[in-house]
Amino acid sequence: MSKPLTISATVMLQLHVIREQRERVLQGLKIRNAKEEDLLRVDQVIALDDQRKEIQTFLDESKAQRNRLSAEIGGLFKQGKREEAETIRTQVTGLKEEIATKEDELKAIQQKLSEGLLQLPNIPHDSVPAGSTDDDNEIHQNWEEPLPTLSEEALPHWELAKKYNVFDLELGTKIAGSGFPVFRGKGARLQRALISFFLDEAAKAGFEEIVPPLLVNEDTARATGQLPDKEGQMYYVERDNLYLIPTAEVPITNIFRDTIVAKKDLPIKLTGYTPCFRREAGSYGAHVRGLNRVHQFDKIEIVQIAHPKESYAVLNHMLDHISSLLNKLELPFRILRLCGGDLGFTSALTFDFEVYSAAQKRWLEVSSASNFETFQSNRLKLRFREEEGAKPQLAHTLNASALALARIIAALLENNQTPEGIVIPKVLRTYTGFDIID
RNA sequence: GGAGGAGUGGCAGAGCGGUUGAAUGCACCGGUCUUGAAAACCGGCAUGGGUGAUGAGCCCAUCGGGGGUUCGAAUCCCUCCUCCUCCGCCA
Secondary structure (H helix, E strand, O other): OOOOOOHHHHHHHHHHHHHHOHHHHHHHHHHOOOOHHHHHHHHHHHHHHHHHHHHHHHHHHHHHHHHHHHHHHHHHHHOOOHHHHHHHHHHHHHHHHHHHHHHHHHHHHHHHHHHHHHOOOOOOOOOOOOOOOHHHOEEEEOOOOOOOOOOOOOOOHHHHHHHHOOEEHHHHHHHOOOOOOEEOOHHHHHHHHHHHHHHHHHHHOOOEEEOOOOEEOHHHHHHOOOOOOOHHHOOEEHHHOEEEOOOOHHHHHHHHOOEEEOHHHOOEEEEEEEEEEOOOOOOOOHHHOOOOOOOEEEEEEEEEEEOOOOHHHHHHHHHHHHHHHHHHOOOOEEEEEOOOOOOOOOOOEEEEEEEEEOOOOEEEEEEEEEEEEOHHHHHHOEEEEOOOOOOEEEOEEEEEEEEEHHHHHHHHHHHOEEOOEEEOOHHHHHHHOOOEEO
């Protein structure tokens, strides 16, 4: 087992920000539409930290005293001064008890402190609009051209899937349960083509490809913020105490847990294709039909570790990369800037990409690009040095889907349907080996 | 899954109850020397926390994780994890 995230390390780094920028933290919580109790938690945490420091100081002094006396005993024994040694020994015994009591106190406080801290979300970026639901998200970049219109007979993708044998949800239900599509034939091939296309594009953009574990341990899930916030969202293998990944972000970002990277290596760019598993408990109904929301889907994730001064430029590059993918696939899309209420727990700024699915006449989220600033790296203990010999400081982490497959396929099927069949976008044809699904 | 062995600083590798945060070597950084480089020599080289001014200094903690014995633990005990060797099983 690697070193677990020690409470103190996690606590300290984040805490100094809370202390020094208390107003900003509170302001951020308001933008996130946080509850009153969350606002109160800020001061609770600071108060707990005050207590922690007080006990820490006392404990350090007691221990210093103990260490001094113990060394003395050692010296006296060497000189053969038995009796003097014995006197001091009884003295230390009293100290010991005191230390033990204080240590229990300290542990209890640290426990509370870390629980409190784990419940505080990231501070939103200044540009994040206030708001409570996805209705309050801001359109960052709209689709300027006319949206595709289909004929009266146009079918939603789940009907098309049946017609052309692209995927089979009933079959997935038989084998696993609802929300586990079985792709087959040209559908399976299309899936593989998209994966290859996205990975190749990422490679061209300078991302190193990773094939990570699909199951992760508790430390890993905690470090990227899935625990405790999204525990219910993940499949959990109790017997082995492992979680199925909800996104490749989790194992890939954790590559850097507990590391100090070289500044010259920044930004570090990684990509990986993985299936993603999400319980999506409680979401049923018409809006989640077909591939709109499933328990298992394929996704290519891009992850970057960036210098704090460059992380927002890096985020822009990510937006450009994703835009270019969607343009090449000839899919209409728009970019949203998430409002405080819709912003993920760990994120400072998130842009969502939505493609237009013409038969459903709906926008479907296919990517989410976020800058976590130091929120994840604090938990990860991912640092770099500004210069040789300088104190390590937290790096910024970012990630984005580039892209999530299931909904891309939904949109491709719907938008590209013709009386002859589903037309494959040009860029994919060398990957699929066919031009049309008929 | 069974039996045995091992986990020490960036790496290699000492230490196996008393100034050991930890010898030594390599790597790395700074310097002397050199026309330059190499070699040689000198010096530096962990992380987190407390105190303090986000300085110096002092102090605490950390030798796979957790717990215990002891005045005192890298060193002894328990437990978990990981790795190696052998056997078994296997895509």
